[in-house]
Amino acid sequence: MERDERRRAELAANLLGVRERIARACEAAGRPADSVTLTAVTKTYPASDVVLLAGLGVTDVGENKDQEAAAKAAQAHAAGARLRWHFVGQLQRNKAKSVVSYADVVESVDSERLAVALGRAAQEREVPLDVLIQISLDGDPARGGVVENDLWRVSDTVTSSDGLRLAGVMAVAPLGWDPDRAFERLALLAGRMSDRYPGATTVSAGMSGDLEAAVRHGATHVRIGTSLLGMRNSLR
Numbered sequence: 481m482e483r484d485e486r487r488r489a490e491l492a493a494n495l496l497g498v499r500e501r502i503a504r505a506c507e508a509a510g511r512p513a514d515s516v517t518l519t520a521v522t523k524t525y526p527a528s529d530v531v532l533l534a535g536l537g538v539t540d541v542g543e544n545k546d547q548e549a550a551a552k553a554a555q556a557h558a559a560g561a562r563l564r565w566h567f568v569g570q571l572q573r574n575k576a577k578s579v580v581s582y583a584d585v586v587e588s589v590d591s592e593r594l595a596v597a598l599g600r601a602a603q604e605r606e607v608p609l610d611v612l613i614q615i616s617l618d619g620d621p622a623r624g625g626v627v628e629n630d631l632w633r634v635s636d637t638v639t640s641s642d643g644l645r646l647a648g649v650m651a652v653a654p655l656g657w658d659p660d661r662a663f664e665r666l667a668l669l670a671g672r673m674s675d676r677y678p679g680a681t682t683v684s685a686g687m688s689g690d691l692e693a694a695v696r697h698g699a700t701h702v703r704i705g706t707s708l709l710g711m712r713n714s715l716r
């Protein structure tokens with residue numbers, strides 16, 4: 481109990497700090513503070529943390545492994561937490577059915593085959609699954625993401641599926657890149673995306689180390705793990 485209280489206080493302080501960073505970045509960019517949604521990336525942390533964050537006002541959480549996310553979403557839901565679940569990791573097609581059962585958004589769609597699998601799995605949903613196309617900004621798809629040449633092909637596959645709604649784009653700044661350069665490039669592609677598909681206005685960009693640059697370049701969602709929950713033991 482006491483440990484729970486201490487963790488709650490720690491998360492509350494971290495959350496305040498992250499919200500202040502977002503607010504300052506918005507102000508510097510001349511954007512309203514509520515134009516950026518915080519997604520708490522809770523991977524490797526327990527469902528109890530998700531429940532505490534929900535109690536502190538967090539509305540959106542992100543996970544990158546299906547098994548872990550499925551269990552955590554069920555536990556958090558059982559504890560009464562009502563959240564929007566974002567899947568942000570590389571996804572195997574054989575996990576589509578599982579992910580579609582708890583996720584509200586899949587941010588990491590990067591192939592036609594994955595879009596088709598998700599669309600098929602999402603057909604029985606009451607609400608379409610929101611999908612972001614993950615873009616590989618350096619053209620190296622090794623860490624996930626479509627290269628620019630494939631962007632419209634994958635996007636069209638998403639929009640042709642009844643179970644899916646194309647909501648926008650997601651990217652991670654490539655290792656070693658200046659985040660401003662990365663997110664400026666993302667903003668350009670996001671602009672083309674929303675011109676072509678008027679509902680696709682979400683720009684998910686920015687993590688603990690580079691959220692300011694992401695907000696400067698129009699991010700509507702930032703995905704924050706470390707600054708909220710602490711250092712992870714593993715690299716993921």
Ligand SMILES: *Cc1c(COP(=O)(O)O)cnc(C)c1O
Pocket residue numbers: 521523544568569652686687688689703704705706707716
């Ligand atoms: C882990 C992860 C994050 C959060 O990263 P932090 O640096 O811990 O804030 C954001 N996006 C994706 C895709 C991730 O895998």
